Amino acid sequence: MKKIIVTTTINPPTQATIKFAEMQDWELVVVGDTKTPHDEYKKINCTYLHPSEQEEISKELSDILGWKTIQRRNLGFVYAYKKGVDILATVDDDNIPYDNWGKEVFLYKNVEIDLWNSKNGVFDPLSVTNTKDLWHRGYPIELLDTKNVIEFKGKSIINPLIQADLWDGDPDIDAMCRLTKKPCVKYDIKLPYGSNNISPFNSQNTFITREVIPHYMMLPFVGRMDDIWASYLVQEIFPNSVIYNKATVYQDRNTQDLITNLENEIIGYRNTLSLINKKYSLPEKTKLAYDIYRKCF
Helix, strand or coil, rough: EEEEEEEEEECCCCCCHHHHHHHCEEEEECCCCCCCCHHHHCCCCCCCECCCHHHHHHHHHHHHHHHCCHHHHHHHHHHHCCCCCCCCECCCCCCEECCCCCCCCCCCCCCCEEEEECCEEEECCCHHHHCCCCCCCCHHHHHHHCCCCCCEEEEECCCEEEEEEEECCCCCCCHHHHHHHHCCCCCCCCCCCCCCEEECCCCCCEEEEHHHHHHHCCCCCCCHHHHHHHHHHHHHHCCCEEEEEEEEECCCCCCCHHHHHHHHHHHHHHHHHHCCCCCCCCCCCHHHHHHHHHCCC
């Protein structure tokens, strides 16, 4: 089974990327940008996609995505698919993998999970953890007051297509949450779990099967909803396909401006619930980019 890790970075190799490069049975693909120190990636065990090589993969996709954006990762997804990947891991370069990273990937298997349903119809994966006061980036803010009203439905057997592992440290949660609570978390989850409800997952420590890749794009022109809205849209195509699992990385967050993060999440505060309820349409340029992405497969 071919397994590929894809990340995007403008930084020299970090502790995280170096550890991912050393993973047994995994190939690391690093998608560079115009600011990335290209030569530094010749020193580690990875496939480095130079900007010029990305344009060879798809000039049309490269052009619409533009530069200095994490959505360049989509070109890594296309590259991995064309290389015959079976399991793709999408990770961030500030998520340092634990020793158990990649050891419990349940894709292509029947796995028993704890099944939870939310009374409001949208499941927050943090609602069953020891940080119930936090919420996942991209969870509809209109539903926050009822997000923890959940019901345990017992054990269920699922053959998942997507597995989102959790993340200790300074997690990539909602910007308002991070600004007001400044959390540093250590999750107590031991077993995989999921829901029959739609739920958000991000692109920082997530495994997806080959069949999902052509439908999962980090959407441009929607701020920090790029991976979150992608997660909601892909669940419309593959319902009941997502599981969550224990933390397998520690996020030692790159320097970021939290106010800028907040500004880039406002589009989600305004429109996520409408998107889930099919009352909001993506921007036309985002739709065009998604059509171009789909044509790459």
